[in-house]
Amino acid sequence: MPTIKDVALKAGVTITTVSRVMNNRGYLSEKTKEKVHQAMQELDYHPSEVARSLAQKQTTLLGVIVPSLLHPYYSEVINALEHHASILGLKLLVCNAQRNAQKEREYIDMLKANKVAGIILCTQSHSSVRSLVNLPVVTLERSISPSVPAILCDNEMGGHLAAKHLLSRGCKNLVMINGGRSSEERVRGFTRTCEESSTFFHVVQASKRQFNQLDYADLINSLFIENHPIDGVFASSDVIAAQVIQICHKRGLRIPDEVKVIGFDDVDLARLLSPALSTIHQPIEELCAWAIQTIVGWDTTKQQSRIVLPVNLIQRSST
Amino acid sequence: MPTIKDVALKAGVTITTVSRVMNNRGYLSEKTKEKVHQAMQELDYHPSEVARSLAQKQTTLLGVIVPSLLHPYYSEVINALEHHASILGLKLLVCNAQRNAQKEREYIDMLKANKVAGIILCTQSHSSVRSLVNLPVVTLERSISPSVPAILCDNEMGGHLAAKHLLSRGCKNLVMINGGRSSEERVRGFTRTCEESSTFFHVVQASKRQFNQLDYADLINSLFIENHPIDGVFASSDVIAAQVIQICHKRGLRIPDEVKVIGFDDVDLARLLSPALSTIHQPIEELCAWAIQTIVGWDTTKQQSRIVLPVNLIQRSST
DNA sequence: CAATGTATGTTAAACGCTTGACATACTAAT
DNA sequence: ATTAGTATGTCAAGCGTTTAACATACATTG
Numbered sequence: 001m002p003t004i005k006d007v008a009l010k011a012g013v014t015i016t017t018v019s020r021v022m023n024n025r026g027y028l029s030e031k032t033k034e035k036v037h038q039a040m041q042e043l044d045y046h047p048s049e050v051a052r053s054l055a056q057k058q059t060t061l062l063g064v065i066v067p068s069l070l071h072p073y074y075s076e077v078i079n080a081l082e083h084h085a086s087i088l089g090l091k092l093l094v095c096n097a098q099r100n101a102q103k104e105r106e107y108i109d110m111l112k113a114n115k116v117a118g119i120i121l122c123t124q125s126h127s128s129v130r131s132l133v134n135l136p137v138v139t140l141e142r143s144i145s146p147s148v149p150a151i152l153c154d155n156e157m158g159g160h161l162a163a164k165h166l167l168s169r170g171c172k173n174l175v176m177i178n179g180g181r182s183s184e185e186r187v188r189g190f191t192r193t194c195e196e197s198s199t200f201f202h203v204v205q206a207s208k209r210q211f212n213q214l215d216y217a218d219l220i221n222s223l224f225i226e227n228h229p230i231d232g233v234f235a236s237s238d239v240i241a242a243q244v245i246q247i248c249h250k251r252g253l254r255i256p257d258e259v260k261v262i263g264f265d266d267v268d269l270a271r272l273l274s275p276a277l278s279t280i281h282q283p284i285e286e287l288c289a290w291a292i293q294t295i296v297g298w299d300t301t302k303q304q305s306r307i308v309l310p311v312n313l314i315q316r317s318s319t
Numbered sequence: 320m321p322t323i324k325d326v327a328l329k330a331g332v333t334i335t336t337v338s339r340v341m342n343n344r345g346y347l348s349e350k351t352k353e354k355v356h357q358a359m360q361e362l363d364y365h366p367s368e369v370a371r372s373l374a375q376k377q378t379t380l381l382g383v384i385v386p387s388l389l390h391p392y393y394s395e396v397i398n399a400l401e402h403h404a405s406i407l408g409l410k411l412l413v414c415n416a417q418r419n420a421q422k423e424r425e426y427i428d429m430l431k432a433n434k435v436a437g438i439i440l441c442t443q444s445h446s447s448v449r450s451l452v453n454l455p456v457v458t459l460e461r462s463i464s465p466s467v468p469a470i471l472c473d474n475e476m477g478g479h480l481a482a483k484h485l486l487s488r489g490c491k492n493l494v495m496i497n498g499g500r501s502s503e504e505r506v507r508g509f510t511r512t513c514e515e516s517s518t519f520f521h522v523v524q525a526s527k528r529q530f531n532q533l534d535y536a537d538l539i540n541s542l543f544i545e546n547h548p549i550d551g552v553f554a555s556s557d558v559i560a561a562q563v564i565q566i567c568h569k570r571g572l573r574i575p576d577e578v579k580v581i582g583f584d585d586v587d588l589a590r591l592l593s594p595a596l597s598t599i600h601q602p603i604e605e606l607c608a609w610a611i612q613t614i615v616g617w618d619t620t621k622q623q624s625r626i627v628l629p630v631n632l633i634q635r636s637s638t
Numbered sequence: 639c640a641a642t643g644t645a646t647g648t649t650a651a652a653c654g655c656t657t658g659a660c661a662t663a664c665t666a667a668t
Numbered sequence: 669a670t671t672a673g674t675a676t677g678t679c680a681a682g683c684g685t686t687t688a689a690c691a692t693a694c695a696t697t698g
Contacts (some may be wrong), residue, residue, distance in 0.1 A: 002353050003654055014677060019656060027675045046432040050372045051654035054683045059369065061412075067399035070587055072391065079388035091429070093380075094413045096401050110410070112320075113365040198580065208600055242591040249593040268389055268533065272561040274568040322684055333647060338686060348644045370684030373653045 002043040013037035016295060022047060027264040062295065063111035065095045065104060071214065071239065072267040073284075077122060077140065080288035088296060092118065099180075099212060101125035110134070118295030121148075128283050136298035141282075149303045151290045158280040158311040159189025162262050165278070169260050169319050170230030174201035174273040175223060177244070179236045181209025186236055186264065201230070206240070216240050220238040220247045231259055238263035240271045241277050245318065249256055275317035283309050321362040330358035341366060381614065382430035382438040384414045390533065390558065391586040392603075396441060396459065399607035407615060409436065418499075418531060420444035421591060427451070437614030440467075441621045455599055457610050457619035460601075467474060470609045477599040477630040478508025481553040481581045486516055486599070488579050490551030490638050492628070493520035494542060499530025505583065517548070533564045535559050538565045550578055555581035557589045560596050563635065579638040593638035602628050604625070 008015040013036060020026045021036040039045070053059040062085050066074040082092050091115060096257065099106040104125050111119055118136035121144070129145045143150040158174075166174055176190050187203055209214050220243055223230065228307040235241035241263030245255060254257045255275055263270055266281035286309055296304065329332040332355060339345045340355040357366070372378040381404050385393040401411050401530060412435060416423040430438055437455035440463070448464045462469040464594050478495075485493055495509050508523055513520040523563030525540065529535050539562055542549065554560035572578045574594055582589055585600035605628050613622065 005654080011389040014679095015655080016657085016678075017676070020676095025657090027666080027673090029675060032676075046428055048654055049429075050378060052656075053369045053682090054367075054373050054685085055654080055656040063500075069394060069401060072394070075388060075391070078413065079415065080399075082388060082413060082674065084519045086415075092413050094397065094401060094411050096398065096405075109365055110368075114368045114410070160387060239591065242593075246591065246595065248592045269588060269591065271563065271593075272558065272588065274561075274565045276565065286549070325685085333649095334685085335648080335687085336646070339646095342686080346643085348645060351646075367684050371686075373655090373684080374686040432653065613669090634665090 001048075002045045004045075004047065006043055007036065007039045007045050009072075009143060010043060011035045020259075057115065058117055059115050060090050061114060061116045062090045062095050062292070063093045063095060063107070063114075063116045064122070065097050065107050065119065067097055067124070068212075069094070069096045069100045070270050071237075072205065073237065073265050073282075075120065076267055076284050080285050081120060081292065084289050084292045088292065089306060090292070090296075097123050099208070101124070105131070115164050118298065120291050136295045138294040140287060140291050143306070146305055149294050149305050150307070151287050151294065152306065152308050153282045153287060153311050154308050155183045155185035155311075156192075157187035158282075159186040159191070159234075160193045160263060161189075161311065161313045162228045162264070162280055163190045163193035163201075164188075165313055165315070165319060166229055166232040166234060166260055166262060167193070169232070169256070171260055172198060172199065173228055174232045174234065175221075175230050175232050176201070176203045176234040177216065177236060177240050178222065179206045179216070180238050182206050183236060190234055191193075214239055217247065219245055224251060224253075229257065229275045233259060233261045235261065235306070238265045238267050238279055241279070241283060241318075242269060242273055245273055245277070254317050256317065262319055266314055270314075271316065272317070278316045279314050279319040280311050281314045282311055320367075321364045323364075323366065326355065326358045326364050326502060327364055329362060330354045337436045338512050343435050355531075359505065376434065377436055378434050379409050380412050380433060381409045381611070382412045382426070382435045383441070384416050384426050384434075384438065386416055386418045386429075386443070387531075388413070388415045391588050392556065392601075393441065393584055395603050396607060400439060400611065403608050403611045405422055405480060407611065409611070409615075415599075416442050416444075418442070418527070424450070439610050439614065441560060452479050455614045456502075457613040459606060459610050462625070465624055468613050468624050469626070470606050470613065471625065471627050472601045472606060472630050473627050474502045474504035474630075475508035477583060478490045478505040478510070478553075478600075479512045480508075480630065480632045481505075481583070482509045482512035483597055483630055484519075484634070484638060485551035485553060485579055485581060486512070486518060488522050488551070488575070490579055491518065492547055492549050493518060493551045493553065495520070495522045495553040496525065496535065496539065496542075496555060496559050497522055497533070498525045498559050499527050509553055518576055533558055535562045536566065539563055543567075543572075552578060552580045554580065554582050557584045557586050557596060557598055560598065561588060561592055562638075564592055564594070564596070574638050575636065589633070590635065592637070597635045597638040598633050599632045601630055 004015045004018050008018045018036055021033050085092055095107040104123055108131055121139045124142055137148055139150045178187055206219055235244055235246050241261050244261050248259050250254050263277050263279035266279045270277040270279045290307055322332045323337050327337045340352050404411055414426040425443055426448055440458045443461055456467055458467055458469045493593055525535055525538055552563050554563055560580050565579050567574050567578050582596050582598035585598045589596040589598045609626055
């Protein structure tokens with residue numbers, strides 16, 4: 001592989017000049033630039049990012065730590081992050097902490113050892129806050145400490161919209177299934193709205209195990225057995241909602257006629273279900289754009305410690 | 320951040336010794352190791368991967384290029400790759416080529432500039448073969464050239480199993496929908512089996528646009544309009560199958576009573592659909608394990624240029 | 639006792655790039 | 669004719685490791 005030296009030699013300039021051309025600093029005539037670019041092309045030269053990183057004490061890598069790579073929400077997050085990162089010449093180092101605080105700490109150490117430009121945290125363990133000083137870090141749909149900027153969607157509004165929608169569709173007996181990504185705000189918005197309309201409702205909480213396996217079947221089944229006839233379900237994620245639909249299907253409960261179901265996230269899965277799932281849309285693209293922006297502008301802009309983006313209702317065929 | 324120098328100073332040894340301890344080479348007494356480890360702990364020292372990479376002319380990064388990050392198949396691939404990689408201390412650099420040959424080439428250059436330990440290619444463009452010499456590269460569920468080792472699943476067997484299954488369930492009028500990830504082998508296995516049993520069938524091909532958007536609704540709808548009553552559908556991916564189910568649902572066709580549907584991949588989505596989708600299971604874990612193994616053992620083991628793993632039928636409620 | 643193996647140490651080059659300091663011209667404006 | 673700006677160049681240190689080469693010791697073995 002050719003090095004900067006070879007380029008300099010071929011172009012008849014010094015490596016300083018080549019470096020200047022690459023980084024576009026100092027005075028440079030068009031002619032010199034031309035010569036250098038020419039030489040680069042002929043040699044098929046690509047500067048070593050590693051050497052560059054060492055010299056600059058910074059890489060163009062961005063660490064992303066997610067609690068799961070199988071949950072479609074994080075697939076979409078990674079997709080959006082990769083998109084915005086690549087526009088800025090940043091690369092994504094994807095880490096799956098698997099909801100394991102120990103693993104998360106190891107990943108953080110690893111990312112620091114790799115001198116990443118920043119870390120985007122989508123996990124919930126607080127254990128690691130202290131190891132995050134002096135490093136651009138942002139949490140996505142999560143908030144671990146006032147000292148770490150957080151990008152969130154308006155979860156309370158989401159809970160509210162879901163409840164309001166189910167009520168407006170005539171539901172009288174609501175239940176919310178709250179998955180492991182326990183969002184107090186979603187529950188609060190839902191609860192408040194139900195209470196305000198004096199509708200019968202309750203909230204069930206999934207266990208961490210159920211979240212890990214993305215398997216809520218038992219929980220959902222028990223709901224339909226134990227309780228008064230439910231006619232409206234708000235699931236705290238589309239994945240849970242999918243399973244609600246499945247179980248209604250098995251039990252012969254028609255959706256949306258007998259039971260209405262609404263999810264949260266608006267991942268691609270939602271539109272693939274039968275019936276297509278009504279859900280609360282998270283602006284994943286925007287969330288990710290803000291997250292990247294927060295990392296990239298770390299020193300230059302004063303950090304907003306908390307950014308909350310609006311959500312909205314997407315009505316499909318399940319309500 | 321502390322450097323190897325600081326550790327050496329604190330431990331009262333030279334940096335050579337510290338380096339030896341870290342890399343476990345040369346003679347070392349327990350006492351020295353102890354001292355060095357102690358010093359590392361006290362300083363919370365983590366060696367700079369960047370410096371290490373420069374010195375060794377190799378990183379512990381693994382490039383992965385996929386055609387889409389939203390397609391659940393690739394989510395599972397990335398999940399499995401990340402898992403196997405992290406066990407070996409490798410990190411995943413995720414690249415989304417978006418089925419764009421130009422982007423793919425850029426990513427390959429970028430990965431080379433970053434001195435990755437290897438590249439796992441899940442894309443189909445051939446354009447880049449020549450730039451892959453002298454670099455551990457493997458293709459996953461794809462084969463671009465005899466000179467690049469490929470890890471595949473037995474697609475022809477998959478097509479065969481799907482057809483055989485639909486036939487054994489009594490279908491008389493089959494259709495296969497072949498998505499953009501055009502796998503000739505799947506078609507061949509399906510076709511051969513149908514022909515052998517003299518069953519009426521045909522194969523429709525989705526356009527690239529449809530694949531990109533993961534939206535096959537029009538195509539599927541036209542099937543049910545144009546043709547004799549179809550009673551069995553083999554979709555070349557679970558995502559397509561999901562949409563078949565949706566459209567049957569809309570058209571009031573009961574599954575599996577009136578139409579039987581089988582997918583391919585066995586991604587998580589399959590078990591979340593209503594009814595749960597029968598499908599051909601790809602051994603994603605094993606495919607990925609082999610892929611990583613191929614990269615890691617690049618120089619030591621002679622490369623097998625082609626590894627084909629078996630698939631199997633998973634029957635759920637859609638057939 | 640000599641030879642061998644074990645346990646350290648020192649020194650310094652190498653990896654490929656960035657960057658600051660400084661020197662030298664040429665050009666154009668005052 | 670001086671000054672300021674522009675366009676290059678040279679030199680060398682620095683980034684934080686690895687690694688080869690070589691020098692000492694001390695402990696064991698034959």
